[in-house]
Amino acid sequence: MNKKEQITIISGTNRPNSHTAIIASHIHQHLHSIGRASNLIDLENIDGQMLSNEMYSEAGQHPDIKKIQDDHFEHQTKFIFIAPEYNGSIPGVLKVFIDALSVRKYSETFFHKKACLIGVASGRAGNLRGLDHLGDVLSYLGVILFPAKLPVSRVTDYVDKGEITDPEVKATINKLIDDFLGF
Numbered sequence: 269m270n271k272k273e274q275i276t277i278i279s280g281t282n283r284p285n286s287h288t289a290i291i292a293s294h295i296h297q298h299l300h301s302i303g304r305a306s307n308l309i310d311l312e313n314i315d316g317q318m319l320s321n322e323m324y325s326e327a328g329q330h331p332d333i334k335k336i337q338d339d340h341f342e343h344q345t346k347f348i349f350i351a352p353e354y355n356g357s358i359p360g361v362l363k364v365f366i367d368a369l370s371v372r373k374y375s376e377t378f379f380h381k382k383a384c385l386i387g388v389a390s391g392r393a394g395n396l397r398g399l400d401h402l403g404d405v406l407s408y409l410g411v412i413l414f415p416a417k418l419p420v421s422r423v424t425d426y427v428d429k430g431e432i433t434d435p436e437v438k439a440t441i442n443k444l445i446d447d448f449l450g451f
């Protein structure tokens with residue numbers, strides 16, 4: 269499979285057992301079910317040591333971050349970011365991850381790539397404000413944003429035992445992803 273056609277999904281928190289990871293995994297499965305290749309980058313699996321005071325130079329970029337960037341960002345053209353709401357914005361670790369990628373192959377990684385943004389929150393806002401923050405950062409990097417941003421609010425009402433239980437929420441997410449594929 270041509271790497272350009274692979275979609276990279278970023279589960280934007282390192283919190284264990286996050287609801288964000290459940291939504292990300294649903295999207296990964298949905299893409300598989302419609303025959304589209306995707307890779308799931310779950311920040312929970314990124315060791316804290318990768319995000320160190322060495323990380324701000326190309327030479328100091330952790331080899332594991334380098335591998336993720338070379339395998340899942342450099343040649344891909346579409347990214348799906350799922351970002352939970354932490355204190356009215358995206359988790360700091362997601363910004364640090366983006367910063368860690370930005371020290372090497374800056375334009376190959378971001379410039380004129382396309383991104384779909386999904387927010388997740390236990391509260392009412394569904395991280396809409398955080399999606400604006402994330403959108404600003406990605407726009408700065410030259411990423412083209414899919415105009416429809418999806419806030420998944422009150423997520424604890426819609427998931428159980430690692431699955432999305434509400435058919436409407438599932439259908440809304442699936443439709444967003446299907447529309448993004450045509451973007």
Ligand SMILES: Cc1cc2nc3c(=O)[nH]c(=O)nc-3n(C[C@H](O)[C@H](O)[C@H](O)COP(=O)(O)O)c2cc1C
Pocket residue numbers: 281283285286287288289352353354355356357388389390391392393394423424
């Ligand atoms: C540090 C932290 C800050 C949070 N701040 C907010 C918030 O500002 N608004 C909100 O609705 N939920 C907030 N939450 C709850 C998350 O929205 C909730 O955990 C939800 O499940 C999405 O996060 P998760 O993917 O880590 O599970 C916060 C959670 C954490 C861990």
